[in-house]
Structures are given as structure tokens and as C-alpha cells.
Amino acid sequence: MKRAYRKADLPVSEIRRFLEPGPIVLVSSRWRNKTNIMTMGWHTVMEFSPSLIGCMITAANHSYEMIRKSGECVINIPTVDLMEAVVGIGNSTGGHLDKFRKFGLTPEDAQEVKAPLIKECYANYECKVADTQLLVGYNFFILEVVKAQAAVYPKYPRTIHYTGEGIFMVSGKHVNLKQKFRLQNL
């Protein structure tokens, strides 16, 4: 069963908290009144402020042109309860399919972009395309997170992390070593 999360604003400079551990994410987009969702595993945080994310979206993917043309998307972070939807979306092409309906997901209006949020995800990062110089050659988008929300509970989401060959790692326990860090290195 899918979870329903109550959410609060997350400062965009802190979006690493749920993205840096490397979860598979769902990327939602809108172009000319059509929406789409894709599964994405190749992404990295690139900067705190501005809040930048770099990610690979194959040009063969239907979402590629939707994101390039609209200049926007939302990165949604699913948890383990959405694992089968994540796989199903990865198996689908977006040309003629309403993936929200097909996979039982709820589109919600974003605040800063026209692309829809996925309600059932733990966190939603609204993004604008910030730099396209690596699209040619690498299909690598640099996105700026302009608005972020995350669930208020649980503190640590049970994210899923793809390893290839159909196998996901599910996030395990969290360990706090804050007292061992130098403050500027947190």
C-alpha cells in the first residue's frame, strides 16, 4: 500500500539530505498539457547555493524533450512502498500513456514550476533547467532546485537504490557521527 506523507518546506540548500544517499527517483514533467514520469538513477548533487543537481536523461526517453522544451521538471523521491510503480514506470514509454493513472499516483500542482508533483513520494524537488552545455555529448542536465518539500515523518525515508540487474538496495539504519566531524565539514 502506498503511503500518504504530510510535508513541510525544505530549504533548497538542504536537498542533499534525501538525494545524496543515491535513491532512485521519479522525474515528472509537463509540456503542452501532457504530463510524464520517468525513473532515474543517475544523478548527483552539484552545489548547495544555488541548489544544483546534475542528472542523465537519455535523449531516447520521452521525458528528455519535455524537460528540454519546458525547461522544468520535478524530482520526486519514492520510498519502498512504491517499488513496483518505480519498475513499472521504468518499463513504460510516455508517448501515449497516462502514467499517473496507470500506476495509481496523484499529480499535485507545484508552486514554482508547471510540472506536477507526485503526491505519494516522500520529497518533491521543483527544478528549472540551469545549464544545457553537457546535453550534447552526455545527455546531462544541470538543474536548479527552486522549491523543495519533504515529509515531516518519518525522519529517515526508506528509499530504494538501484544496483542494476533488477536488484534494489533498501536504505538501512542511520548512524549519527556528528560529534566526530569538524563543523565546516558537515
Place this chain on the structure above:
Amino acid sequence: MKRAYRKADLPVSEIRRFLEPGPIVLVSSRWRNKTNIMTMGWHTVMEFSPSLIGCMITAANHSYEMIRKSGECVINIPTVDLMEAVVGIGNSTGGHLDKFRKFGLTPEDAQEVKAPLIKECYANYECKVADTQLLVGYNFFILEVVKAQAAVYPKYPRTIHYTGEGIFMVSGKHVNLKQKFRLQNL
């Protein structure tokens, strides 16, 4: 206590297996007979073949110039037994410190690069700098993995995944959904 892993070759086109889930990694480098190690959390797989990794290395970091000048480094994937060394390395600057000695790690000769492997890590990816066009502006290196090795046991490493604020997520259980994937999407 640190583990000792027995390793075997890993095809470079399969390095996602341990990197895509988003572990914190240790990057080792060599320049003019000095070695260094840094902790890195911002990286992504970019391509299967050639086997490309993109990663952020701040120019303020001592490793930045060592990697830029030598054109090489090794991405080493530590497991939970190395968590305190990972934090200690992140707290240190590499100018005058022998981090291998200080943190009880063993340098081993790599096969394709001059930078040393870290023996105690689960996997070692030997890399050459493949593209520097995003160094200016983003400190973003694109690396090609030219040789890779990984432990033969256990099958699933207990990797650590940084979330900021001194908190690490430790990898949890693995779930195999291979039968639900379309073959070309594995």
C-alpha cells in the same frame, strides 16, 4: 575492525553495481610521489561504455590539483567498518599528512593508473580524467573507469551513504525484482 576483501575483476561497464546506489567513496590520487585520499559524496554514473563517472571535487581540496595534473585517480568504495576513517579523512587536509598511515589504510599498486588503490575498500575503480569542460564553473570532473575490481564476498556490500549533518545511512536489505523488468531496462 577493518575487513580484508578478496577481489576479482569487474567489467568496467558494470561499475554501476556498487556506485549507483550512492555510497560515500574515497578518492585516492598520486602526483610527484605524493599520495592523497579524499572523501567524496557527489558523484554519478554517466555512461556504460565508455564507462563514465561524473563527480564534484572542490578546487579548494588538495586532491583537485593532484587529479587535474596527473589526469588520474582511483575511486574506492568503503564499507561500514571504515566509517570512522571516512570521517577522519573528510576532516583532514592532504598537504602534509600521510592519510594512508594516519588512518591505517594500505596503498596497493593499481594496474592502469599510478594512483594507489586502497586495499581495505570493497571495490576499486581506476579512473582517467576524460573531460574537463565543467571544471571551470562547477569543479565537475568526468572520469573514465579503465579498470575495476570488487570483492567476491559478500555479494552485497554494507556501504555508507552520507545525508549531511554528520549522519550516514547504512545500506539495508536487497530486493530482486528482475522478473518484473523488461530485459532492455535492467
